[in-house]
Amino acid sequence: MSTEKRYPRTMSHIGLSVPDLEAAVKFYTEVMGWYLIMEPTEIVEDDSPIGEMCNDVFGPGWGSFKIAHLSTGDRVGVEIFQFANAENPENNFEYWKTGVFHYCVQDPNLEELAEKIVEAGGKARMKAPRFYYPGEKPYRMIYMEDPFGNIVEIYSHSYELTYSAGAY
DSSP states (O other): OOOOOOOOOOOOEEEEEOSOHHHHHHHHHHTSOOEEEEEEEEEESSSSHHHHHHHHHHOTTOOEEEEEEEEOTTOOEEEEEEETTOOOOSOOOOTTSSSOOOEEEEOTTHHHHHHHHHHTTOEESSSSOEESSTTTOOOEEEEEEOTTSOEEEEESSOHHHHHHTOOO
16 A cells, blocks of 8 residues: 555646637636636747647637636646637536536535526526525535526535535
8 A cells, every 4th residue: 555645736727628718718707706817818839839739729729719828716827728719618518428528616606696697698507596405504515507608506505514414
């Protein structure tokens, strides 16, 4: 057995792809309440350090993209990308495919946040919030879709509280 100590790493950031960066910055700052920490910037394919790093990630021929950096209230970063060849699929919820299929935020008034998401052009993926412990605890959740096709889950309480007693 290994004597190596293991520890949980913290979440640094998530990257989201959107078809309209300026509209996304407006939505994520005004509706989600996230802080804008780097204004929208255009990155071009060239031999600069950032250009070379992007070549490593995307491969040659990516051309350019726009990016903005935001931060949540608990300091998790959110990079928002708008690529020149962005596609906004009719259905972005292919949960059976490998990869991230949603991000989750926490709001004690999740019903109000869900309404704001719909008012801003998003969609409800569920008819109403669900209770994890009906009649026992007030822990609720609901799945939504932001205006850019990204799936958003909203929890009323922290992840630890929700699952520590075994939600199922």
